Amino acid sequence: MTAAKQTHLYGREVLRSEFSQPIIDGSNLLKTSGFYIKNGKERCRRCNHPIVPIPFNQCTCDKECSYCTNCLQLGKVKSCSMFFHIPEPNEFKKVPEPILHWKGKLSAQQEAAAQELIQSIDHCETRLLWAVAGAGKTEMLFPGIERAIRQNKRICLASPRVDVCLELAPRIQQAFPDVPISVLYGDMEEPYTYAQLTVATTHQLYRFKEAFDLLIIDEIDAFPYRMDKALQYAAEKSRKSVSTLIFLTATPDQTYQKRIEKKQLKASILPARYHGFALPVPKNVREKNWQKALLHHFPNTKLFKQMQQLFKSQKKFLLFAPNIDWMTAFSEVIKTHFETAHFEAVHSQDPERKAKVLSMRNEELDFLVCTTILERGVTFPNIDVLVIGSDDRIFTESALVQIAGRAGRSPQYPTGNVLFYHDGLTKEIKKAIRQIKKMNEIAKKRGLLNS
Numbered sequence: 001m002t003a004a005k006q007t008h009l010y011g012r013e014v015l016r017s018e019f020s021q022p023i024i025d026g027s028n029l030l031k032t033s034g035f036y037i038k039n040g041k042e043r044c045r046r047c048n049h050p051i052v053p054i055p056f057n058q059c060t061c062d063k064e065c066s067y068c069t070n071c072l073q074l075g076k077v078k079s080c081s082m083f084f085h086i087p088e089p090n091e092f093k094k095v096p097e098p099i100l101h102w103k104g105k106l107s108a109q110q111e112a113a114a115q116e117l118i119q120s121i122d123h124c125e126t127r128l129l130w131a132v133a134g135a136g137k138t139e140m141l142f143p144g145i146e147r148a149i150r151q152n153k154r155i156c157l158a159s160p161r162v163d164v165c166l167e168l169a170p171r172i173q174q175a176f177p178d179v180p181i182s183v184l185y186g187d188m189e190e191p192y193t194y195a196q197l198t199v200a201t202t203h204q205l206y207r208f209k210e211a212f213d214l215l216i217i218d219e220i221d222a223f224p225y226r227m228d229k230a231l232q233y234a235a236e237k238s239r240k241s242v243s244t245l246i247f248l249t250a251t252p253d254q255t256y257q258k259r260i261e262k263k264q265l266k267a268s269i270l271p272a273r274y275h276g277f278a279l280p281v282p283k284n285v286r287e288k289n290w291q292k293a294l295l296h297h298f299p300n301t302k303l304f305k306q307m308q309q310l311f312k313s314q315k316k317f318l319l320f321a322p323n324i325d326w327m328t329a330f331s332e333v334i335k336t337h338f339e340t341a342h343f344e345a346v347h348s349q350d351p352e353r354k355a356k357v358l359s360m361r362n363e364e365l366d367f368l369v370c371t372t373i374l375e376r377g378v379t380f381p382n383i384d385v386l387v388i389g390s391d392d393r394i395f396t397e398s399a400l401v402q403i404a405g406r407a408g409r410s411p412q413y414p415t416g417n418v419l420f421y422h423d424g425l426t427k428e429i430k431k432a433i434r435q436i437k438k439m440n441e442i443a444k445k446r447g448l449l450n451s
């Protein structure tokens with residue numbers, strides 16, 4: 001291997017411990033210290049976190065050494081650490097035409113957004129794609145990605161969640177069969193490879209420096225990206241200073257919504273679902289003192305009557321609950337009153353999570369009780385959605401919009417009821433309903449709705 005071909009360092013910023021290949025000194029290899037100084041304070045070069053000096057005596061450097069506690073999971077960055085980097089040369093094999101092999105058809109609104117995306121790629125802009133759940137955002141990206149590939153740009157599609165990456169990668173590969181794709185996430189077993197197109201969790205962006213000409217970040221409203229300043233720093237660090245940044249979301253938070261209103265952020269809004277039916281607007285149901293009432297007087301509650309009606313008419317439904325403990329207790333109560341019903345309760349720490357979701361998808365269950373883990377990503381064809389305790393703090397505007405977006409997804413069953421059970425309206429409930437209504441209004445105005 002010659003120094004000029006250390007492709008695994010192209011656009012990367014990594015510690016020696018982060019890869020197994022040898023390093024050969026060469027004119028293009030850059031080495032930097034683990035920390036840097038900003039306004040007189042030491043910060044971690046990988047995550048920008050301020051360094052709090054901790055006595056650390058086991059270091060092989062035998063000097064006064066400290067380390068960054070913020071990004072430990074990626075390997076320790078110490079005072080004596082060294083980062084390796086080779087500036088991104090965009091050394092890709094020319095992709096034969098046609099680059100895009102996808103044969104589907106974009107809807108009118110997808111086509112319009114795809115064109116705006118191409119504009120932003122040509123002009124190296126930042127743009128937010130606000131696409132409601134069910135609008136078909138992945139396909140809409142294809143023409144833009146094709147453009148960027150043709151321009152020999154390096155592209156990354158990042159998502160906060162590994163499940164999304166694993167679902168996305170094969171779809172992208174199918175659409176672009178001649179483009180090498182590198183899929184990066186925490187527990188991956190394959191070694192890192194240099195590729196024109198990368199699909200990665202947002203955490204992997206820490207390992208890049210000025211690599212991407214086009215960075216697309218999916219689900220910016222999702223944990224942990226939304227709250228994590230270090231991750232946002234990593235995203236900025238990973239792209240070139242002149243590059244295109246695309247945010248994807250179904251429910252931007254108030255900060256983004258305000259920036260769009262003030263025209264500080266370019267946005268493409270896709271207010272309609274692919275099938276052209278309006279988003280179901282949630283209805284509010286007052287369930288007084290629901291925490292206790294549902295556990296102790298379940299047959300007297302409005303929720304009970306609704307569940308009974310759905311069960312009798314064999315309509316499937318998802319029942320969202322605010323937390324695992326309460327949900328577990330409530331599941332026991334449900335069992336005693338719905339003895340013949342087939343249902344499961346599922347949460348993030350549930351080892352049988354995948355199997356339970358699958359049996360709901362295969363229509364083997366009458367209903368599925370769950371926490372917010374099912375708020376996004378999952379699609380069941382013909383369901384109603386009930387949210388218990390929608391006044392709980394866990395149910396933010398964006399969570400509630402996502403949850404409501406589970407109903408009416410399929411073209412065969414484009415409608416569905418969404419019911420919010422609570423003991424008083426919260427700001428988040430009001431904002432969520434307002435957001436859904438607003439999307440429906442925009443869709444109607446643009447003539448995108450069937451009815």
Ligand SMILES: [Zn+2]
Nearest residue numbers: 044047068071
């Ligand atoms: Zn750090």
Ligand SMILES: [Zn+2]
Nearest residue numbers: 059061065080
């Ligand atoms: Zn040291």
